[in-house]
Amino acid sequence: MDFKLTEEQQMLQETAxxxxxxxxxxTKREHASKSEAGFSTEFWKQLGELxxxxxxxxxxxxxxxxxxxxxxxxxxxxxxxxxxEPFMESVILAGGLITQLGSxxxxxxxxxxxxxxxxxxxxxxxxxxxHYDLSHVTxxxxxQGSDWVLxxxxxxVIGGHTAGKILVSARNAGDTCDQQGIxxxxxxxxxxxxxxxTYATVxxxxxxxxxxxxxxxxxxxxxxxxYDAISYQAGRAIAALCAEAVxxxxxxxxxxxxxxxxxxxxxxxxxxxxxxxxxMVDMVSALERATSMAILAACLADDEDSAERSAKxxxxxxxxxRAARYVAEESIQLHGGIAMTWEYSGAHYxxxxxxxxxxLGDDDHHLEAYAAQLSA
Amino acid sequence: MTIxxxxxxxxxxxxAATLNTVAAATAIGGDIELLVAGEGCSAVAEAxxxxxxxxxxxxxxxxxxxxxxxxxxSLLIAEIGKGHSHILASASTNxxxxxxxxxxxxxxxxxxxxxxxxxADTFKRPxxxxxxxxxxxxxxxxxxxxxxxxxxxxVSAEGGSASVENVSSAQDAGTSSFVSEELAKSDRPxxxxxxxVVSGGRGMQNGENFEMLYKLADKIGAAVGASRAAVDAxxxxxxMQVGQTGKIVAPNLYIAVGISGAIQHLAxxxxxxxxxxxxxxxxxxxxxxxxxxxxxDLFEAVPELESKI
Amino acid sequence: xxxxxxxxxxxxxxxxxxxxxxxxxxxxxxxxxxxxPFCEIAVEEAVRLKEKGVATExxxxxVGPTAAQEQLxxxxxxxxxxxxxxxxxxxLSSLSIAKLLKAVVDKEQPQxxxxxxxxxxxxxxxxxxxxxALSGYGQGTFASAVVVEGDRVKVTREIDGGAQTVDLKLPxxxxxxxxxxxxxxxxxxxxxxxxxxxxxxxxxxxxGVSTASTLKTVKVEAxxxxxAGIMVKSVDELVDKLKNEAKVI
Numbered sequence: 001m002d003f004k005l006t007e008e009q010q011m012l013q014e015t016a017x018x019x020x021x022x023x024x025x026x027t028k029r030e031h032a033s034k035s036e037a038g039f040s041t042e043f044w045k046q047l048g049e050l051x052x053x054x055x056x057x058x059x060x061x062x063x064x065x066x067x068x069x070x071x072x073x074x075x076x077x078x079x080x081x082x083x084x085e086p087f088m089e090s091v092i093l094a095g096g097l098i099t100q101l102g103s104x105x106x107x108x109x110x111x112x113x114x115x116x117x118x119x120x121x122x123x124x125x126x127x128x129x130x131h132y133d134l135s136h137v138t139x140x141x142x143x144q145g146s147d148w149v150l151x152x153x154x155x156x157v158i159g160g161h162t163a164g165k166i167l168v169s170a171r172n173a174g175d176t177c178d179q180q181g182i183x184x185x186x187x188x189x190x191x192x193x194x195x196x197x198t199y200a201t202v203x204x205x206x207x208x209x210x211x212x213x214x215x216x217x218x219x220x221x222x223x224x225x226x227y228d229a230i231s232y233q234a235g236r237a238i239a240a241l242c243a244e245a246v247x248x249x250x251x252x253x254x255x256x257x258x259x260x261x262x263x264x265x266x267x268x269x270x271x272x273x274x275x276x277x278x279x280m281v282d283m284v285s286a287l288e289r290a291t292s293m294a295i296l297a298a299c300l301a302d303d304e305d306s307a308e309r310s311a312k313x314x315x316x317x318x319x320x321x322r323a324a325r326y327v328a329e330e331s332i333q334l335h336g337g338i339a340m341t342w343e344y345s346g347a348h349y350x351x352x353x354x355x356x357x358x359x360l361g362d363d364d365h366h367l368e369a370y371a372a373q374l375s376a
Numbered sequence: 377m378t379i380x381x382x383x384x385x386x387x388x389x390x391x392a393a394t395l396n397t398v399a400a401a402t403a404i405g406g407d408i409e410l411l412v413a414g415e416g417c418s419a420v421a422e423a424x425x426x427x428x429x430x431x432x433x434x435x436x437x438x439x440x441x442x443x444x445x446x447x448x449x450s451l452l453i454a455e456i457g458k459g460h461s462h463i464l465a466s467a468s469t470n471x472x473x474x475x476x477x478x479x480x481x482x483x484x485x486x487x488x489x490x491x492x493x494x495x496a497d498t499f500k501r502p503x504x505x506x507x508x509x510x511x512x513x514x515x516x517x518x519x520x521x522x523x524x525x526x527x528x529x530x531v532s533a534e535g536g537s538a539s540v541e542n543v544s545s546a547q548d549a550g551t552s553s554f555v556s557e558e559l560a561k562s563d564r565p566x567x568x569x570x571x572x573v574v575s576g577g578r579g580m581q582n583g584e585n586f587e588m589l590y591k592l593a594d595k596i597g598a599a600v601g602a603s604r605a606a607v608d609a610x611x612x613x614x615x616m617q618v619g620q621t622g623k624i625v626a627p628n629l630y631i632a633v634g635i636s637g638a639i640q641h642l643a644x645x646x647x648x649x650x651x652x653x654x655x656x657x658x659x660x661x662x663x664x665x666x667x668x669x670x671x672x673d674l675f676e677a678v679p680e681l682e683s684k685i
Numbered sequence: 686x687x688x689x690x691x692x693x694x695x696x697x698x699x700x701x702x703x704x705x706x707x708x709x710x711x712x713x714x715x716x717x718x719x720x721x722p723f724c725e726i727a728v729e730e731a732v733r734l735k736e737k738g739v740a741t742e743x744x745x746x747x748v749g750p751t752a753a754q755e756q757l758x759x760x761x762x763x764x765x766x767x768x769x770x771x772x773x774x775x776x777l778s779s780l781s782i783a784k785l786l787k788a789v790v791d792k793e794q795p796q797x798x799x800x801x802x803x804x805x806x807x808x809x810x811x812x813x814x815x816x817x818a819l820s821g822y823g824q825g826t827f828a829s830a831v832v833v834e835g836d837r838v839k840v841t842r843e844i845d846g847g848a849q850t851v852d853l854k855l856p857x858x859x860x861x862x863x864x865x866x867x868x869x870x871x872x873x874x875x876x877x878x879x880x881x882x883x884x885x886x887x888x889x890x891x892x893g894v895s896t897a898s899t900l901k902t903v904k905v906e907a908x909x910x911x912x913a914g915i916m917v918k919s920v921d922e923l924v925d926k927l928k929n930e931a932k933v934i
Contacts, residue, residue: 007758008876014719014759015870021699027609051873064873262661445851446814447823469844473826476779476814485778485900488809498903503808504702508711509906516899551823552853555839559847566846572933596934629933639701646911650931652923667914667931670923680920685927685934 003295009073015050016077019043024081026345029204032084037162038206039084048117053091057099061111068236068301072243072294079247082352084205086122086159088240090114094121094167096233101184101221110165110186122163124154124187124210125230132365134169134230135179139212141170143223148172148185150193150217154210158359161198161208163189168210168217173224184226185217192216203355204348232305235313238360239301242294242320245356249287249327252349256280256331259346276334283330290323311373314366321357321366328353377406377496380457382465382475383424387414387442390423393466393569395530398427400523401464402531403493407431410538411456413449415442421540428532436543443554444470450477451547458482460518461496467522475522484516491527505643506624525569526626526647563594567616570599572629575618575645578605579634579655579674586612588675589633592682601625601645603635619644634674637662654678686833686855688731688740689795691786692724692760694753695806708904720756723801725763726861729868730831731799732764739833740797742766746789748782750774754884761879762871768884771892779807781896783815788892790820795856797838802827802860813860823853827862 005013023043032040047053055070057063064070071092078087095114098107098121113119130136139152150170160166166187174181189196193215196208221229257280260271270276297316300309328350332339339346357363379401384391394410401408408429412421413436421435434456440448453474457463463478465471467489479486491509492500498513499521560566567573574593576586586600593600601618602611618625619641630648635641637653637660645651646665653666654677663669670677696702697719702711720728734740745760747753748771757768771785790798803810817824825831825840829848832839833855841850843862871879889896917923927934 007755008880010755011759011762011871011876011879012873015872015876019870025608046870049872050870054873064877262664263659443849446826447817450818469827469842472810473814473824476811477818477824479811480780480783480815480818483780485780485898486809486811486815487900488811501808502908503905504696504711504806505808506908507702508704509908511903511906513901513903514899515901549821549823550854551821551857552851555850555852557844557847557849568845629927629931646908650927650933651911651914652927663916664913665911667911668923668926669914669916670918670920671916672920677920681923684920684924 005073009069012070013073013077016052016074017080019046019050020077020081020083024083029082029084029348033204038200039086043083044085044117044120047085047087053087053117054115056092056095057111057115061099061107062115063111068239068298071236071240071301072298075240075243076247079244080251082203082248082348086120088237088244089123089159090121090163092240093123093233093237094165096236097123097167097184097229098220100229100233101226106186106218106220113164119164120159120162121165121167122157122160124157124160124166124168125234126155128153128155132361133177134234135182135227136177137169137171137182138176139168139170141172141183141185141217143172148217148219150185150187150212150215152212154212156201156207157210158201158205158207160189160210161196161206165189166210167220168212169226169230170217179227181224182227182230183223184220184230186220187212187215187217201355203352228305231310234360235310236301238313238317239294239297241356241359242290242297242316245320245324245353246287246291246294248349248353248356249290249324252327252331252346252353253283253287255346255349256283256334259335279330279334283327286323286326290320293319307373307376311370314361314369314373317361318363318366318370321363324353324357377461378459379404379406379408379462379464380453380460381408381410382453382463382471383410383412383420384466384468384470385412385414385417385420387417388419390420390427390533391466391468392530393468393525394424395427395533396525396528397464397466397523398429399528399531400490400493400521401462402429403528404462404496406461409434409460411436411453413441413452414444415439423533425538425540426534426536427538428535430536430538433538433540434543435540436545438546440546440548443557444474445552445554446474446477447549447552448547450474450481451549452543452545453478454481455545455547456543457518462519462521464521464523467524471522475520479520482518482520484518484520485514486520486522487512487514488522489524490521491524506647507643565597565599567599567601567618567623567625570625570627572596572598572631573601573618573625573627573645573648574598574631574633575601575603575635576606576611576633577603577635578609580606580611583611585675588678588682592678592685595682596685598629598631603641604638605636632662632666633678635662636660637665686740686797687742687744687793687795688734689744689746689790689793689798690724690727690731690760690765691798691800691812692728692745692747692756693721693801693804694718694747694749694756695721695804698722698805704905704907708906710902710905718752718755720759721801721804723803723805723861723863725868726863726865727799727801728760728763728765729866730859730861732869733866734797734831734833735764744769744793744795746771746786748773748777748785757884758879759871761882761884762876763869764875765882767882770884770886771889772886773889773896775896777896778898778900779809779811780815781894781898783812783819784894785889785892785896786812786816787819788894790816797833797855797857797859799859799861802862813858817858820856820858822857823851824858824860825851825853826860828859829862829864831859831865
């Protein structure tokens, strides 16, 4: 297989790499995390100006027709800087859903904004007891005349607190876990009946709980038929998270190796101890396995929907989840106490990695999904 | 073998870096001629004649050389230097400016910023920002070399009694002219050439606390620098940054205060003769390069040091 | 006005280089390569001059292996109009590179040539000055400001202890220092456009330049490590050591 990037892909990666390196120093990240938005609005603007937020969209919609590989390159770099911006949520997930389901008018209205970064969108799919099951939807949608009215509560909407638009899954027919009867709505978070409770997540980001009390929503796609698109786009988002995790793991492995070569105990650098060398090697081999799976995920993220695609994406997320937590935990162990301190960047990488291992499905969820595909 | 050394000066005084360059010439071995090119610079020539080891001083006193414009001075050096075995200049911003021109005019390669002389044709020089040291050998008829001052101990400014010979050549290429010059005015010595440097890092906590370092620096005649972390945090301006991307210093004494010792910073100061590190964190990597380490709260240690030093 | 910008492919400045065990050089296998940071500043300055309407065309030129096309493509994505690669796999000296650039200058007749002040691999700081000498042009090295006025250019230079401004007759050579500007990032639209910009490849022989060198690298070593120091217990002990043992105060 040829893993060589094209010249354009290489330049794209370099742009992202340099941007993150310059804009995401430890102190700048800390500052951004503590700001009201919880991320750097300036950096977000730069992503837009450089066209990075336009990557996955078709050229006729102001994008660059990028594939999973381009998304992977950007996400890896964002992972290296543990960037706080809701790039995956807005560009890949919300952008993907609108591209797939939206009417021409909706695409025109929203995608140009998402592609330029002027519109930051969020996606509300999770609910209190949904436990990664995207078909578990209790929020209701009822038609009143030409309007749709939404009622219910959505959880952990990352970037929802600052979003200009939120895409909400709600049920207009069927039982709680039916795939049929789920619709997707565009909600203006500032409209009547919408309340947000903002909080910080463990990885230094911000998200919100979304309360819908007779809130108005604009239907995206056909009523009751959104599940397949949600599941497909969640697959693209999983591939993006895998790439982000690989970027973050790579940096954390580097930081840890550096520490082993610097820190002295009993008069020698601790990296001289064979047992620590072995643990470091295990970390890096976990990273390499995860990297392979992330590349696989990126290659098929934009393929047509199929059972095989879903199974492989589940396999990738499972492997990456395990590696992410392994690298995070081992890194803390090899560092000792310092890795737990707020002032040490390694701690923040570890927290983000643990968070990723729960976003859009943990190990058990994806292992079950993979097994189900095998026996099907 | 006759070596031509180009004197570094400001038309009034001989710059001390010249003494290090002469030291490199002495290490090569042979007669040493010192070229003083400038305008109204006879005082410099007199000082040059006293430098230990110099056999002859060549004085080119002409308006064309007043500001060391490389277009003019390189023609002069190439003309005089042709018959010499070596042409040496300090790796100052002047030497770096005109000497490659001289090399090109003589159609020979230049050897930049040597830090050691192995033999008359073999030299050591740092590459990759000092992360590697190359030994290079030259077969050029004239070896054109810039010399990093910190690599050679200065020869004595006194003790020589060279003759001064006037050079009448006036080379004016007519392609450039001097407009103005602005030299930073500070009572403290310049960071790059200071004998003692006191540097502060992120541990200083804010810009006001640097006052403590200025006080200490003024007492011992030191320049004040900073780590990139301190510059990035906005404590001090970026021209104070010591490190790979900032200034590279090699003073006799370097005092690192509240600096953890990132590789980037170490690259800028690890050639200092004596390094002192004061840091609260006993595991800070700076202690691995320090000759004297003190684990202490800098806010107590620095004022105490200032009062006792 | 035509501007020629020289760019060099070097090891990325974030890479920690390691000396090879046989002391024949540094290990560059599988190491990330990038455009020399000072060259990026040179490209940026040229692009700014074009944006100001001073320059009409920017030609990026590199001397190096086939892979240096990547760095030229980056220069095109940053705003250069076309590119020339003088292809050579040899480890060329600054003088040879200056001679090759001189041949390109003769061919293209630019009014201004902008180069980085030095490459971060060889740290020579020679090529711009040598090119200026070979062409008989004036030079503004270590530039922190470049102002073109008619057929002259004013260059403010970073010198030891301050700044100096010189006035040069065009055509002239400028080499860039760190503070001249902050290079932009290649934006996605410009990366796409760069694909369509022309790139020409030349061989040193075609330019009639001999690249023989008088320099030979005998060996490359890691710098000597500092010997371990000692920890002192108090400020008094430190002052005593500095005065009586190290004798630096």
